[in-house]
Amino acid sequence: MYLVADINVEICAAKSCKLCTQYCPEANTILYSDEMGKDQGFKYGSAYVAVDRCKGCAQCVWVCDNMAKNNAIKMIMIDQLPKAALTDNITYGEKSTTAVLASPVVG
Amino acid sequence: MSLDYVKFSNGFEKFMPKEYRDMVEHGPFGKKVSVSQVGSFKEVLEEHPMCAGCAMTLFIRLAMVAFPNPEDTITVGTAGCGRLAISQAAIPFVYGNYGDQNGVASGLSRGLRLRFGDKPKDVVVMAGDGGTADIGFQQVLHSWFRKERFTTIMLDNEVYGNTGGQESGMTNRGAVLKMAPLGKKFEKMDMVQMAKVAGCAYVATVVPNNPRRVESVIKKAVLIAREVGSTYIQAYTSCNIEYAIPTDKVMEDAKAVENDRYQFTEYVSEEAKQYLTERYGYKEFLAKPAAAIPNKA
Numbered sequence: 039m040y041l042v043a044d045i046n047v048e049i050c051a052a053k054s055c056k057l058c059t060q061y062c063p064e065a066n067t068i069l070y071s072d073e074m075g076k077d078q079g080f081k082y083g084s085a086y087v088a089v090d091r092c093k094g095c096a097q098c099v100w101v102c103d104n105m106a107k108n109n110a111i112k113m114i115m116i117d118q119l120p121k122a123a124l125t126d127n128i129t130y131g132e133k134s135t136t137a138v139l140a141s142p143v144v145g
Numbered sequence: 146m147s148l149d150y151v152k153f154s155n156g157f158e159k160f161m162p163k164e165y166r167d168m169v170e171h172g173p174f175g176k177k178v179s180v181s182q183v184g185s186f187k188e189v190l191e192e193h194p195m196c197a198g199c200a201m202t203l204f205i206r207l208a209m210v211a212f213p214n215p216e217d218t219i220t221v222g223t224a225g226c227g228r229l230a231i232s233q234a235a236i237p238f239v240y241g242n243y244g245d246q247n248g249v250a251s252g253l254s255r256g257l258r259l260r261f262g263d264k265p266k267d268v269v270v271m272a273g274d275g276g277t278a279d280i281g282f283q284q285v286l287h288s289w290f291r292k293e294r295f296t297t298i299m300l301d302n303e304v305y306g307n308t309g310g311q312e313s314g315m316t317n318r319g320a321v322l323k324m325a326p327l328g329k330k331f332e333k334m335d336m337v338q339m340a341k342v343a344g345c346a347y348v349a350t351v352v353p354n355n356p357r358r359v360e361s362v363i364k365k366a367v368l369i370a371r372e373v374g375s376t377y378i379q380a381y382t383s384c385n386i387e388y389a390i391p392t393d394k395v396m397e398d399a400k401a402v403e404n405d406r407y408q409f410t411e412y413v414s415e416e417a418k419q420y421l422t423e424r425y426g427y428k429e430f431l432a433k434p435a436a437a438i439p440n441k442a
Contacts, residue, residue: 095198
């Protein structure tokens with residue numbers, strides 16, 4: 039098993055700084071969804087991780103903890119994530135994306 | 146070299162992979178996108194084999210977001226880590242033989258001007274410190290002296306990271322590396338000063354711990370290279386493998402190095418300032434209003 043980044047929607051949707059989306063070295067990996075936060079009653083949308091593209095470097099964790107001071111991202115073993123976003127389940131919209139969360143582990 | 150090359154041929158949409166469909170329908174082509182919008186549109190850079198947490202990868206990603214017209218851009222590279230990512234983008238990439246990237250870009254830039262006339266086609270060279278300051282040094286300098294109109298970006302990781310850690314001209318004096326166990330005996334080359342002496346219209350040093358600044362620098366360099374002359378960006382993009390930087394401390398290292406020896410610097414020639422102001426509406430180069438004279442009475 040290996041580590042991937044996991045973003046706490048509750049904390050992220052309260053601030054919505056989007057710094058992690060700008061500092062992730064991998065393209066199309068940390069994405070942003072308006073629905074993920076607002077539909078759950080939070081003020082803003084939330085960032086989320088396409089775990090099939092995450093290489094587990096944890097730069098987003100440093101940025102979230104030290105630059106944004108939000109402490110919203112943790113590294114977690116992928117088989118400990120009940121549901122996560124995968125590239126195949128992500129839909130791009132005009133100004134945001136939406137993701138259908140599913141178990142990231144096959145079988 | 147137009148929006149047409151990223152469109153589907155009739156009847157082929159359903160056979161294209163999802164990533165390709167997303168890129169055509171929700172990519173940055175023909176739109177104005179910025180770094181503050183990343184995460185909300187499909188970026189042109191795809192999956193690639195560069196190391197986890199690589200600062201060079203982050204810089205390349207930001208650069209590709211910052212290109213003013215990605216559909217009218219060609220990147221040129223050479224051997225080194227960077228080409229592993231640069232080649233995996235929906236932007237045409239020319240792989241020069243080691244060291245000749247600026248020669249290739251010179252011909253390409255001239256050819257595109259002959260073929261397309263006044264319609265801007267941007268040529269951007271992205272190569273490592275070895276490719277730019279060591280092996281490609283002659284062609285880099287000559288392209289600048291000839292005032293070839295394209296952008297040269299040095300991805301400066303201060304080591305030959307791709308081949309096991311040999312020192313390059315851009316390695317700092319005294320640095321001990323796997324293949325330079327006695328430490329480097331000479332100073333880091335001052336390519337910024339050389340770029341100015343050679344007549345570059347725009348020269349900047351930047352570190353990727355400030356994405357918006359990277360975006361601003363790339364945009365200016367590419368726009369100036371369209372008409373004014375050569376432009377040069379030197380970016381510190383640490384090698385976390387050869388310099389043993391834990392991946393989650395890469396941005397901390399970038400910040401420390403920026404404060405130590407890689408401060409943001411920007412040189413813009415007077416001609417380039419005028420060009421950016423008149424052609425693209427940049428306001429930062431306008432003369433500042435004179436300060437009010439304090440009333441002596």
